[in-house]
Amino acid sequence: MERRDLLKMIAAATGVAFVGAEAWAAGGASSAASEASVDFSAKDVQLLDDIAETILPATQTPGAKAAGCGAVMATFIRDCYEPAQQQLVKAGLVDIRALAKHQFNNDFLALTAAQKLTLLQALDTASKNASSGAAGNSSLSDSKRKQRDGAPHYFVLLKQLSIFTFFTSKVGGTQVLRYQAVPGHYNGDLPYKKGDRAWATGG
Amino acid sequence: MTTNYFDAIVVGSGISGGWAAKELTEKGLKVLLLERGRNIEHIKDYPNAFKEAWDYPHRDAPTQRMKKDYPVLSRDYPLNESTFGMWANEKESPYVEKKRFDWFRGYHMGGRSLLWGRQSYRLNERDFTANLEDGIAVDWPIRYSDLAPWYDYVERFAGIAGTREGLDVLPDGQYLPPVPLNVVEQSVAARIKKAYGGKRVMIHGRCANITQPKPEQNRVGCQYRSKCWLGCPFGGYFSTQSATLPVALKTGNLTVRPFSIVTRVLYDKNTKKASGVEIIDSETNQTYEFKSKIVFLNASAFNSTWVLMNSATDIWPDGLGSSSGALGHNVMDHHLNVGAWGQVEGFDDKYYSGRRPSGFYVPRFRNWGDDKRDYVRGFGYQGSASREGWRRDVAELAIGANLKDALTEPGGWTIGMGGFGEMLPDHSNRIFLDKTVKDKWGLPVLAMDVELKANELKMRKDMQQDAIDILKAAGVQNVQGYEGEYGPGMGIHEMGTARMGRDAKSSVLNGNNQVWDAPNVFVTDGAAMTSASCVNPSLTYMALTARAANFAVEALKKGEL
Numbered sequence: 001m002e003r004r005d006l007l008k009m010i011a012a013a014t015g016v017a018f019v020g021a022e023a024w025a026a027g028g029a030s031s032a033a034s035e036a037s038v039d040f041s042a043k044d045v046q047l048l049d050d051i052a053e054t055i056l057p058a059t060q061t062p063g064a065k066a067a068g069c070g071a072v073m074a075t076f077i078r079d080c081y082e083p084a085q086q087q088l089v090k091a092g093l094v095d096i097r098a099l100a101k102h103q104f105n106n107d108f109l110a111l112t113a114a115q116k117l118t119l120l121q122a123l124d125t126a127s128k129n130a131s132s133g134a135a136g137n138s139s140l141s142d143s144k145r146k147q148r149d150g151a152p153h154y155f156v157l158l159k160q161l162s163i164f165t166f167f168t169s170k171v172g173g174t175q176v177l178r179y180q181a182v183p184g185h186y187n188g189d190l191p192y193k194k195g196d197r198a199w200a201t202g203g
Numbered sequence: 204m205t206t207n208y209f210d211a212i213v214v215g216s217g218i219s220g221g222w223a224a225k226e227l228t229e230k231g232l233k234v235l236l237l238e239r240g241r242n243i244e245h246i247k248d249y250p251n252a253f254k255e256a257w258d259y260p261h262r263d264a265p266t267q268r269m270k271k272d273y274p275v276l277s278r279d280y281p282l283n284e285s286t287f288g289m290w291a292n293e294k295e296s297p298y299v300e301k302k303r304f305d306w307f308r309g310y311h312m313g314g315r316s317l318l319w320g321r322q323s324y325r326l327n328e329r330d331f332t333a334n335l336e337d338g339i340a341v342d343w344p345i346r347y348s349d350l351a352p353w354y355d356y357v358e359r360f361a362g363i364a365g366t367r368e369g370l371d372v373l374p375d376g377q378y379l380p381p382v383p384l385n386v387v388e389q390s391v392a393a394r395i396k397k398a399y400g401g402k403r404v405m406i407h408g409r410c411a412n413i414t415q416p417k418p419e420q421n422r423v424g425c426q427y428r429s430k431c432w433l434g435c436p437f438g439g440y441f442s443t444q445s446a447t448l449p450v451a452l453k454t455g456n457l458t459v460r461p462f463s464i465v466t467r468v469l470y471d472k473n474t475k476k477a478s479g480v481e482i483i484d485s486e487t488n489q490t491y492e493f494k495s496k497i498v499f500l501n502a503s504a505f506n507s508t509w510v511l512m513n514s515a516t517d518i519w520p521d522g523l524g525s526s527s528g529a530l531g532h533n534v535m536d537h538h539l540n541v542g543a544w545g546q547v548e549g550f551d552d553k554y555y556s557g558r559r560p561s562g563f564y565v566p567r568f569r570n571w572g573d574d575k576r577d578y579v580r581g582f583g584y585q586g587s588a589s590r591e592g593w594r595r596d597v598a599e600l601a602i603g604a605n606l607k608d609a610l611t612e613p614g615g616w617t618i619g620m621g622g623f624g625e626m627l628p629d630h631s632n633r634i635f636l637d638k639t640v641k642d643k644w645g646l647p648v649l650a651m652d653v654e655l656k657a658n659e660l661k662m663r664k665d666m667q668q669d670a671i672d673i674l675k676a677a678g679v680q681n682v683q684g685y686e687g688e689y690g691p692g693m694g695i696h697e698m699g700t701a702r703m704g705r706d707a708k709s710s711v712l713n714g715n716n717q718v719w720d721a722p723n724v725f726v727t728d729g730a731a732m733t734s735a736s737c738v739n740p741s742l743t744y745m746a747l748t749a750r751a752a753n754f755a756v757e758a759l760k761k762g763e764l
Contacts, residue, residue, distance in 0.1 A: 055602040063607070072262070079266040117603055124601050159602065163610065167593040168256035168263075176611055177593075181253070183427040186557035188385030193552065198592055198613040201255065201429075201558065 092154030217314025220501030249434030365409030544619030562587030586620025
């Protein structure tokens with residue numbers, strides 16, 4: 001049963017449903033509209049890798065690049081997103097490249113880590129402002145929420161994808177989070193202290 | 204055309220079909236078990252059993268291609284990479300939706316016994332008398348006391364984890380130690396008990412996962428991996444493959460034939476009994492007949508009904524059992540996707556380890572005892588408490604190392620629960636054959652015409668508000684109700700389309716699950732249900748099947764069938 005309600009609760013908790021798992025596109029009819037889907041060049045994958053690494057950098061544990069997030073993000077966008085969502089991300093990458101040129105007169109890939117962070121932090125702030133109006137009331141029913149929500153800011157998708165592909169990766173799951181393949185037991189009263197890592201899968 | 208003779212034919216290999224095969228072979232009958240889909244062998248054919256998210260190209264999420272090929276499955280959680288291929292092919296086996304109906308089918312050996320939610324509760328005494336008391340539909344031909352020993356019997360074999368609570372609304376059974384509640388659930392349960400004086404309680408979920416080994420069945424037991432739906436190599440949960448099929452095979456009395464779509468029961472108008480079944484081999488399109496003394500239909504509620512609708516049409520145009528006027532009518536499900544959740548404070552120094560196959564249960568309290576509502580019947584809740592993971596929104600954090608560090612730690616505790624509501628039998632909620640639409644094998648398909656009625660819609664209001672009230676009464680913070688979309692069928696508890704009853708004029712089956720119009724044909728899956736109760740139904744199908752199999756063998760011995 002938990003499987004039934006979990007996704008719904010996650011959507012309620014975050015306000016914005018995870019794109020790909022639950023479509024935001026109004027009407028949701030675009031899946032049949034186009035068989036053609038975007039593809040990503042090696043350069044695009046590098047850019048996705050760098051964006052994900054900026055969002056979830058290597059610290060004392062590996063970051064998004066080490067987890068191979070860029071390639072998985074590209075696969076996910078190509079295969080799981082609807083065409084409108086794909087175009088939104090594609091346009092977002094164009095925008096990020098243009099912002100790098102405009103702000104730092106350089107290719108995004110060539111920016112310093114600090115410059116990348118500055119650029120994407122501004123996008124994160126902008127995306128939060130853009131979605132704060134639409135995402136708020138989680139007591140709305142699914143259908144009402146779908147009606148009310150417009151398309152999210154492209155950076156919401158990039159951030160979601162980075163987090164999703166990182167924490168579902170083997171590196172993220174086993175080297176950043178805690179992982180037990182075969183727990184063999186359930187302990188429902190385990191002492192916890194701040195800093196202890198979360199489990200990689202479910203609960 | 205080949206002909207073969209057996210003592211009994213069992214149609215379908217899911218939860219009830221596996222039980223029928225086990226019981227009949229153990230009692231010495233030569234049995235043919237027919238399964239419309241492919242074979243799946245225990246352990247060997249569970250390719251994803253040890254995979255993690257990172258082993259799937261899309262991390263277990265559905266692709267657009269999958270959504271296009273499986274538009275019905277994509278309406279809810281079943282469409283994912285890990286169980287892909289374990290649900291019926293929607294293009295090969297279409298159906299017609301006069302109204303939205305979410306039909307999630309498992310067309311393979313073991314059926315949905317491999318994919319089920321495993322919650323296992325008994326109907327109570329009043330579930331069997333409610334139709335009579337309320338003047339709704341028809342009276343069950345049996346009472347709780349008729350089924351109680353069979354509940355005992357199937358629980359002992361299947362292995363149900365749970366606790367004895369002494370509640371009349373949820374009779375106790377034969378239980379293995381429970382799957383534990385965590386520290387937050389225990390605390391909330393204690394506060395609910397105090398707030399409601401025991402009139403509303405939160406107890407351990409009762410589930411068909413074994414918390415102790417069953418060496419006699421070669422089942423190691425639950426390893427707390429929470430991967431049940433991938434097939435468990437440890438035999439941790441009850442399925443046809445892990446439990447009933449091995450016993451049936453061991454008798455030497457069982458023949459299994461996959462890729463066998465049963466098209467009709469062969470009806471002999473001289474003896475007024477069935478003489479066997481006709482099948483199409485789904486791979487070769489060849490037709491075969493198999494003969495037997497008795498037939499058990501366990502093809503899942505709607506497909507058992509479909510077989511009846513296609514049988515003996517030369518005598519009854521609408522099929523075997525249609526003389527009652529009840530065949531295909533009174534479709535029931537459990538309506539769900541409504542409840543509440545909130546945050547629990549004060550347990551930041553607590554966590555858990557292991558992944559449980561079950562959570563807590565809140566038994567029905569509405570229209571029970573002195574409670575009276577503006578609708579009849581009731582609902583129960585299932586839910587769990589856990590700490591949030593990396594999917595949570597950390598609004599105050601932007602991006603970078605701080606975000607990563609925060610998401611690497613568990614978040615706060617949340618607790619949530621969703622209702623499972625009883626749906627009344629209603630003649631206008633029906634399935635019927637649409638002969639203008641054919642499946643891959645040229646067979647007519649089912650059309651669904653089912654909707655929630657006023658009683659269910661009123662109940663749903665309580666299902667949300669009561670969940671909110673209970674969590675608030677237990678001190679849960681920031682409690683929020685939710686109601687998502689529900690399409691009939693989403694509960695995956697289809698029931699009622701060949702109901703049991705007390706006479707041939709108003710029911711398809713008698714009190715021993717025999718078709719009134721062909722007493723050597725038994726239907727013991729969800730189709731037999733006269734009312735739905737609000738508890739998960741599979742345990743009841745097991746008990747009905749074991750009881751009917753016992754009756755059938757005794758009757759055969761006496762020469763009565």
